Structure formats: C-alpha cells, structure tokens
Amino acid sequence: MTHHIRLPDNRVAILGALDLERTPDGIRPRRLPAWTRPRLHDGWMDLVVSHAAGVRLRLRTAARSLALGVHVTVPKMGAGPLSASFDLAIDGTVLARVPATAGDALSLTVNLANARLIPGPPETVRFDDLPEGEKDVEIWLPHSVAVELRTLDSDAPLLAPTPPPGVAWVHYGSSVSHGPEAPAPTLTWPAVTALTTGAALTNLGFGGNAMLDPEVARAIRDTPADLITLKVGINIVGRAAMRERTFVPAVHGFLDTIREGHPDTPIVLVSPTPFAELETKAGPTVPDPETGRQRALGSPGAGALTLTGVRTLLAKVVSVRADPALRYLDGRELLGPDEARALPDGLHPDPAAHLLMGERAARLLLGPYL
Numbered sequence: 001m002t003h004h005i006r007l008p009d010n011r012v013a014i015l016g017a018l019d020l021e022r023t024p025d026g027i028r029p030r031r032l033p034a035w036t037r038p039r040l041h042d043g044w045m046d047l048v049v050s051h052a053a054g055v056r057l058r059l060r061t062a063a064r065s066l067a068l069g070v071h072v073t074v075p076k077m078g079a080g081p082l083s084a085s086f087d088l089a090i091d092g093t094v095l096a097r098v099p100a101t102a103g104d105a106l107s108l109t110v111n112l113a114n115a116r117l118i119p120g121p122p123e124t125v126r127f128d129d130l131p132e133g134e135k136d137v138e139i140w141l142p143h144s145v146a147v148e149l150r151t152l153d154s155d156a157p158l159l160a161p162t163p164p165p166g167v168a169w170v171h172y173g174s175s176v177s178h179g180p181e182a183p184a185p186t187l188t189w190p191a192v193t194a195l196t197t198g199a200a201l202t203n204l205g206f207g208g209n210a211m212l213d214p215e216v217a218r219a220i221r222d223t224p225a226d227l228i229t230l231k232v233g234i235n236i237v238g239r240a241a242m243r244e245r246t247f248v249p250a251v252h253g254f255l256d257t258i259r260e261g262h263p264d265t266p267i268v269l270v271s272p273t274p275f276a277e278l279e280t281k282a283g284p285t286v287p288d289p290e291t292g293r294q295r296a297l298g299s300p301g302a303g304a305l306t307l308t309g310v311r312t313l314l315a316k317v318v319s320v321r322a323d324p325a326l327r328y329l330d331g332r333e334l335l336g337p338d339e340a341r342a343l344p345d346g347l348h349p350d351p352a353a354h355l356l357m358g359e360r361a362a363r364l365l366l367g368p369y370l
Contacts (some may be wrong), residue, residue, distance in 0.1 A: 001155070002153050002154070002155060003063075003153065003154045003155070003156065003157055003158065004151065004152075004153050005151065005152050005153075005158065006026070006150070006151055007026050007027055007149045007150060007151060007152060008020060008026075008027050008149075009152070009158075010160075011059060011158040011159065011160065011161065012057050012058070012059050012152060012158065012161065013057070013058040013059070013161040013163075014027075014029055014055065014056075014057055014058075014149075015055070015056050015057075015058055015138075015164065015200060015201075015202075016029075016031070016052075016053075016054040016055040016056055016201060016202050016203060017029035017030060017031060017052070017055045018030070018031055018032055018033045018202070018219055018223065019031075019032065019033050019034045019037075021034070023148055025071070025122075025148065025150050026069075026071075026148050026149050026150035026151070027148070027149050028050065028146060028147065028148045028149070029052055029055045029141070029147065029149070030049050030050055031049050031050075031051070031052075031053065031054075031055070031202075031203070031204060031206075032049045032204075032215065032216065032219050033219055033222070036049075036215040036216075036218075036219060037049075039215050040215070042209065043112040044112065044207075044208055044209060045206060045209040045213075047075075047112070048178060048206045048207045048208070048209055049206065050073075050146040051143065051144050051145060051146060051178070051207075052141035052142060052143060052145060052146070052147045052185075053143040053144070053178050053179065053185070053188065053190075053203045053205055054140075054143070054185075054188075054190060054191060054194075054201045054202060054203030054205075055140075055141045055147075056138045056139055056140040056141060056185075057137075057138065057139040057141075057149075057152075058136065058137070058138050058161050058162075058164065059136075059137050059139075059152075059158055059159075059161050060134060060135070060136050060137070060158070060159040060160065060161050060162055061134065061135070061137065061154055061156055061157065061158050061159060062132070062133055062134045062135070062156040062157075063130060063154035063155050063156040063158075064128070064129065064130045064131075064132065064155055064156070065126070065127065065128045065129075065130065065154065065155045066088075066126070066127045066130070066137070066139075066152065066153070066154050067124050067125070067126045067127075067151075067152070067153040067154075068086065068124065068125045068126075068127075068139060068149070068151070068152055069122060069123075069124050069125075069149075069150040069151035069152070069153075070086075070100075070103075070122065070123060070124075070125060070147055070148060070149060070150060071103055071104070071121075071122040071123070071147075071148040071150065072084060072100045072102070072103035072104070072123075072142065072145050072146065072147050072148070073103060073104040073105075073106050073117075073145065073146040073147075073148075074100065074103055074104070074105055074106065074142075074145050075106045075108055075144065075145070076105050076106060076107050076108065077108045077109070081105060082144040082145065082180055083142070083143075083144065083180075083182070083183050083184065084099065084100040084103075084142040084144070084145045085097050085098060085099045085100065085142055085183075085184050085185065086098045086099075086100070086125045086139055086140065086141060086142065086185075087139070087140040087184055087185050087186040088127045088130075088137060088138070088139050088140075089137075089138045089139075089140065089186060089195065090130075090131065090135050090136065090137055090138075091135075091136070092195045092196075092198060093195075094186050094195070095130070095131075096127050097184055098125050098126065098127065100123065100125070100142060100145065101123060102120050102121045102122065102123035103120045103121070103122070103123065103145075104117055104118060104119055104120045105117075105118040105120060106118075122148075122150065127139075134159070136161075136162055140185040140186050140191070141185060142185055143178070143179055143180075143182065143184075143185040143188055143191075143203075144178070144179075144180045144207075164198075164200035165198060166194075166197060166198035166199040166200050167197075167198075167199050167200065167226040167227055167366070167369060167370065168199075168200045168202075168224050168225050168226045168227070169194065169199040169200060169201050169202070169225070169226065169227045169228075169229070169366065170202045170204065170220055170223055170225040170227070170228045170229075171190050171201065171202070171203055171204060171205065171228075171229045171230075171231070172204045172205070172210065172216065172220065172228075172229070172230045172231065172232075173204070173205040173206075173210050173230075173231035173232075173270075174205060174206065174207065174208065174209070174210035174231065174234050174235045175205070175206075175207035175208055175348060176205070176231065176234065176272075176273060176347070176348060176349060177189070177190055177203065177205025177210075177231055178203070178205035178206060178207040179191075179205065179349070179354060180207060180348075181348050181349060181350055181351070181354070182349075182351060182354045183351055187351060187354055187355070188203070188205075188354055188358075189334075189349060189353075189354045189355075189356075189357035189358040189361060190203050190205065190358070190361070191203070191358070192354065192355055192357075192358025192359065192361075192362075193358045193359075193361040193362045193365065193366060196358065196359065196362040197362050197366045197367075197370055199227075199366055202223060202225075204216060204219070204220070205231075208235055209235060210231070210232060210233075210234070210235045210236075211235055211236060211239075211241060212232065212236070212250045212251065212253075212254045214253070214254075214257065216254075217253070217254045217257035217258055218257055220257075220258050220261075220262075221257050221258050221259075221260050221261035221262065222261055223261075225262060225265055226265065226266075226369065227265065227266050227267075227268075227365075227366065227369050228258060228262060228265055228266070228267045228268070229267070229268045229270060229365050230254070230255075230267065230268070230269050230270060231270040231271075231272070231331065232251065232254075232269065232270070232271070232272075232310075232314065233271055233272040233305075233307065233310040233311075233314065234272040234273075234275065234278075234307070234347070236305065236310075237272070237278050237282065237283050237305045237306060237307055237310060238275075238278060238283045238284065238285050238294070239283060239284050239285075240282060240283040240284040240297075240299040240304065240305070242305065243301075243302075243303035243304060243305060244303035244304075244305060244309070244313065245303050247305060247310070247313065248313055248316075248317065251269075251313075251314065251317050252317060252321075255267070255269075255317075255321070255323075255326070259323075264325055265325065266325050266326075266327075266368075266369055267323075267325060267326045267327075268326075268327055268328075268329050268365055269314055269317065269318055269326065269327070269328050269329070270328075270329045270330075270331050270334070270365075271307075271310060271311040271314045271315075271328070271329070271330055271331045271332075272307050272310060272311070272331045273331040273332065273334055273335040273340060273347075273349075273357075274307070274331075274332055274335065274336070274337040274340040274341075275294075275307060275340065275346055275347040276337070276340070276341060276346055277293075277294055277295060277296045277346065278296050278306060278307045279306060279307050279308050280306050280308055281296040281298050281306060282296065282297075282298050282299040282304035282305060282306055283296055283297065283298075283299060283305075284296075284297055284299065285297070292345075293345055293346060294345065294346075294347070311330060311331075314328060315328045315330075329364060329365065333360065333364055334357045334360050334361055334364065335349065335353060335356070335357055335360075339353065339356070
C-alpha cells in the first residue's frame with residue numbers, strides 16, 4: 001500500500017532551513033528567515049540563500065521504498081550545470097545517491113540581470129531497497145540548487161520524526177563552506193564533519209557572500225545552537241569590501257549580536273584557508289584572461305586587508321574580548337598552504353580537499369564539544 005503525503009507535513013522534519021517559502025505546489029527551503037529577504041540587497045546573496053546546502057528531510061518509517069516529488073532549479077555557469085543529487089543516509093551512513101535529471105535550468109553570468117530561466121518539468125526521486133524495520137532516514141537535498149518539495153510517497157506509514165541526536169551546530173562561511181565544487185550534498189566538508197560526528201548541521205555558507213551581514217548575525221542569534229563556528233574573511237578581502245578600520249568593528253558587532261541570544265554557547269572564530277594570491281596582497285580580485293584564475297589587483301591606501309592581516313586581526317579580536325566560550329582557529333589547520341596551492345583555482349576545495357577538511361574539522365572544530 002502506498003502512503004501519500006503533500007509537503008509540508010508534520011511527519012517530515014526539515015532540518016537546516018530557517019524558512020520554508022510557500023509555493024503553489026509545495027515549499028521551497030531557504031537558509032535565512034523570511035524577514036531577511038527584503039533586506040538582501042545583493043542578488044547573488046538571495047540566490048545562494050535559496051540553495052539547499054545542508055538542508056535535509058528527517059523521517060521515521062519502516063518503509064523499504066520512498067519517492068520524493070520535487071522541482072529543482074539548477075544554476076548553470078560556464079561549461080555546465082552545478083552538481084545536483086539527493087543523498088539518503090541512515091545513522092550517518094549514506095546508502096543511496098540519486099541525481100536530479102529534470103527541473104528548471106538557470107543560465108547565469110556575472111551580471112544577474114542577464115540570467116535566463118529555462119523551464120523544465122518536476123520529477124520523482126526514488127529510493128528503493130531500504131533496510132527493513134523502523135529507522136530514522138535523512139534525505140539531503142542538492143547543495144547548490146533551489147529545491148521545491150512537493151510530495152512524499154512511502155510503502156509504509158510515516159511515524160513522528162525523532163529529533164536529531166547530536167549537537168546542534170550552526171556554521172557560517174563563504175563558498176568554501178557552501179561547497180559548489182563538492183559532487184554531492186553529503187560531500188561538502190561541513191556535511192562530512194556532521195555525518196562523522198553526528199552533529200545536527202545548519203550550514204550558512206553563502207558562496208561569495210560571507211560579508212558579516214547584520215541580518216545573518218540576527219538569524220544565528222535566534223537559531224538554537226550548541227556550537228557556532230564562523231569562518232570569516234575571504235570574501236571581504238577578495239572583494240576589498242572593508243578596510244581594517246571597518247572590519248574589526250564589524251567582527252565585534254557580529255559577535256555581539258550572536259551573544260545576545262547565545263550568551264554562553266561555544267563560538268569558534270575561524271580565519272580563512274589559504275589563497276596565495278591574497279596572502280600578502282589586497283583585493284579586489286579579477287579573473288586572469290589567460291589562466292582563468294583569480295588575480296589580486298591590490299587596493300591602494302592604508303588599512304587594505306590581506307589574508308595574513310585578517311588572521312592577525314581575528315586572533316586579536318578573540319584575545320581582547322576575554323570571552324571564555326570564544327576561541328580562534330587558524331583556517332590553515334583545516335587546509336594547509338601547500339594543499340591549497342594544489343587546488344584547481346588555488347582556493348576552492350576540490351572533492352578530495354572537502355573530505356580532508358571534513359575529517360580535520362570533526363577533530364578541531366567539533367571534537368572539543370562532543
């Protein structure tokens with residue numbers, strides 16, 4: 001007998017999303033609360049907030065077969081679309097991976113005004129031959145794709161979902177944390193860390209947009225968390241978005257807002273992983289027409305930020321706050337300079353680097369709090 005439900009439904013918990021946008025046919029998870037949306041001045045920020053990095057469905061059932069009705073919107077830049085698959089995990093082990101094969105295609109250029117939506121049909125993502133007996137199932141949504149959730153069919157009833165057993169972990173960062181280069185949603189480094197440790201992840205990694213936005217700080221403030229990690233600096237240096245005079249108060253302000261809702265929650269402030277082009281030279285960066293890699297232009301004037309300088313400033317912020325629940329981690333402990341130089345663009349983790357960072361983060365970020 002097939003059991004059919006329309007989403008949302010209280011028998012299916014949706015984890016890692018801070019908003020569920022209602023659509024005519026279902027819901028679309030977003031990673032910031034609805035009240036932030038009118039304030040997202042940057043169109044790219046609005047786009048990456050809609051991507052389902054770390055978002056997953058959690059349900060309890062004895063079903064051997066599940067069929068999820070979805071309609072995805074897959075961004076396409078350059079050579080082809082970004083990776084889009086659905087991963088099913090039980091007790092932290094990924095048992096199935098099903099690629100998205102339909103949906104809309106969003107053709108993008110750097111100028112979002114030229115974006116073109118190519119409509120496509122909805123689809124059904126099937127998971128068969130699941131283990132017998134009652135079990136807690138998590139279906140991880142594609143991490144660089146907007147997903148409309150419509151229906152869920154099962155061959156056994158859905159029971160009340162159990163809460164995730166691990167520590168509630170909220171992580172903030174850039175594309176390095178968002179993970180578009182990872183081939184599947186459970187293969188980004190934050191997801192690898194979460195599955196390794198059993199942590200309940202909320203991934204607020206926003207590609208190109210880790211800019212210490214006050215709205216994000218307020219969202220973190222209002223989100224239940226046992227551990228908060230903040231990976232800060234690469235986007236600000238890469239866009240030359242701030243100088244030392246504005247960067248340091250912005251970091252303090254971001255932390256102050258979070259502390260309003262989490263006075264004693266452990267916070268780890270993480271500096272950038274290496275990127276040779278910006279280590280000692282300021283941004284902004286532009287693509288080199290010959291190599292395609294990012295090249296630093298070197299913003300002139302006093303107080304221009306480099307990654308080396310940002311690491312020093314972040315360590316000092318932690319020192320002067322004298323907050324016993326706040327500590328600093330040098331991002332080069334997650335990925336070393338020689339390892340970063342071997343990456344295709346010198347910055348963004350490839351699939352192997354995501355696995356390596358995930359394993360290290362399990363020990364360095366979450367290990368002290370498990």
